[in-house]
Amino acid sequence: MINKIVSTSSEAIREVRDGASVMIGGFGEAGSPIELIHALIDHGAKDLTVISNNAGSGHVGLAALIENLQVRKIICSFPRTANSKVFPELFHSNRIELELVPQGTLAERIRAGGAGIPAFYTPASVHTPLAEGKESRIFEDKEYVLEHGLKADFALVKAQTADRYGNLLYHATARNFGPIMCTASNVAIAQVNEVVEPGMIDPETVITPGIFVQKVLEVKEPLFESQLVEDNLQYPW
């Protein structure tokens, strides 16, 4: 019987090795898999390449992972937020590498990675510093830049509902990068608020079909980054 449900967060992330690439879902705190990230901090894998839209805030979640010096490089569209202190400090002291990617290009690169498309052309960033050193090409009088698909060893995402097959539903704008990151990683790990029996999720409404998900962890009442930051908390606590 196929059963992708794991019972502990350490079981969820235990295969993450030093040097692994890890996609982490979320747009700010919406969709950020805090519990899985904290499990990764406990686990301690180092030298990670993280692919995530943001770089976390405060001293919890992704910011805490970075602060714990587990991240060698981040591929990111917007590493600056209201309460981000950790990333700027490490960035300025050259202790973390940044590959800055326009948000839509980041999304499309991840989507391409998941879809077996090694490279594609996009109009975004043409004539800007972010296109420097990249191949460009004209199609029908318009210039485009060549971008490459992005894959990762792992994805950590947050969803709302799952079944044992790994089918996922999301909540509102927490969906963001979750579905595409699941497609682009070898091992996609989803934390969900609720696990249901197969058949409880209407097949018309499935957002991430189970084929893209390898592990599911139920976290009934997940923490929220902004609340933890407001409470001045720091992970590990």
Place this chain on the structure above:
Amino acid sequence: MINKIVSTSSEAIREVRDGASVMIGGFGEAGSPIELIHALIDHGAKDLTVISNNAGSGHVGLAALIENLQVRKIICSFPRTANSKVFPELFHSNRIELELVPQGTLAERIRAGGAGIPAFYTPASVHTPLAEGKESRIFEDKEYVLEHGLKADFALVKAQTADRYGNLLYHATARNFGPIMCTASNVAIAQVNEVVEPGMIDPETVITPGIFVQKVLEVKEPLFESQLVEDNLQYPW
């Protein structure tokens, strides 16, 4: 007030001009917008380029459009079906042009067209006759072929439910090419079994967001190709 609902099929397709490119949804009869195709036959626009997975069967729907000599060229993955007589005959007498595209490449080209991606690389068809004359390129020791995004002036698709914004839900495997064709056409026209009030469609379950749809026609009890073929019907009747 935004209201994309039109009340007649002729109103739905009246802007289709001679020489237009038209994407037509459906995988066999599942998702085939028979009523819209018949309206296009009544309308009479000629010299069309049709993009569709199949070439119709019997003498109704897409096959009837082809039989009526309105189609100059078809871009297609599988123009051969159990009851296809029309297409083979015209094809052999050089009265219709065929661009044969692998199904996944066809889907990805349409998706790229809708997403503003002018071209991408795919492994499908490499070392086959369908890659002849196309650019190829090696990424990480594997060969890929360059394929171009596909757009169209119009799309005719079949969905299950819509609201006045053009949000669409589909039914089972009738979904197939509908969502991507809506994104890749200037004017996407959907026939739906049911029109509902905005808010009746859960925003978590929308398959085609209304931004991709320009016109909606309610067809409460659509015809099915296989039934019409079985009944030996021919359009126009």
Place this chain on the structure above:
Amino acid sequence: MVNINQIKGWTRAEMAQNVARDIPDGSYVNLGIGLPELVADFVPKGRELIYQTENGLLGMGPVPEEGQGDRELVNAGKKYVTAIPGAAYFHHADSFTMIRGGHIDVCVLGTMQVSEKGDIANWSTGAENAVPAVGGAMDLVAGVKRIFVITQHTTKHGHPKIVEECTFPLTGKGVVERIYTNLATIEVRNEGLFVCEMAPDITFDELQEFTGPKLNQ
């Protein structure tokens, strides 16, 4: 030379109103963070606009009442929003299909600089000590049909933000169609910048003084 602080010009609300007036009924609109967000408050009666936010919502509604926010229903500025009846959620690749694919009619953005050729620089000052962050700006300016810029006419120090050539790193080249400032509304054409409307308490010559490139009437 006039001191820019002596000119009242349009308020932020009036600037937003100027933008809103130019967005046709039924448009799909993406509003940047900050000043652009105000535009939604000034849509003329009888028009229905649909707002897209690139983090995955089409049909964004107003800010919820205090305490009613959902931490996972936010806009691109990561602030609480709501969803209208008829809204749709989607993932990031689908969101940028809307943006890059030319499906959004209008994008309203703030900026640091905009050139007479319609180049826009709004993501980085290029300063050594800044953490670079780009977000969706480059995709928006490359993909949305019409790019409107809303900005103070000059920097706090009185330097023109409308320039002959951007000195800051570009977000996009030749993409801006209209510029809405506290002093004027300006159209970017192939032949140069054309003033569509000026704030009531400013003359054309004064406007020219606060603008880098030559303006046309």
Place this chain on the structure above:
Amino acid sequence: MVNINQIKGWTRAEMAQNVARDIPDGSYVNLGIGLPELVADFVPKGRELIYQTENGLLGMGPVPEEGQGDRELVNAGKKYVTAIPGAAYFHHADSFTMIRGGHIDVCVLGTMQVSEKGDIANWSTGAENAVPAVGGAMDLVAGVKRIFVITQHTTKHGHPKIVEECTFPLTGKGVVERIYTNLATIEVRNEGLFVCEMAPDITFDELQEFTGPKLNQ
């Protein structure tokens, strides 16, 4: 020389069973039209396989009872199917994300020819008078992790379908991992073709006679 018609070999059901035995528990599987479809009937007890059909369904279930079919719930062969509890529908681009992106574990396909290098030709005889049609075959062989071929060992006329070089137009090059015929199960390795198992009433020499390239034991 033995007449191929004198050899009983495995039945279609036995061939399908041979394939089914080699598909690990928990695999995601795409079954081609015709003979490959039979594989689903012979999955060993205790294994759960999930079937994908490229027209937009993961979790395809058995054929419905006569008269219970839904015209819009069909497989890639356009025949009525059902959906299991836990199934998901999706559009064609997402479907080929599964296929091209390497997410499907096994694809079982029929073929016209397969070469000793694992080349497969199963979409066209190249005949002048045929209407060319390719469907999803090229995407499947290019993207799925493991390609299994199930086919009669020879044509109706007794000509080998396992050949040194395909004479029909290729579907994909160097992609086939295993070949299941009515006479044998054969593995394609870099060093050549290796016979894993033979039907009970055939000798290795006889098998070699009906096969184009050299077989290894």
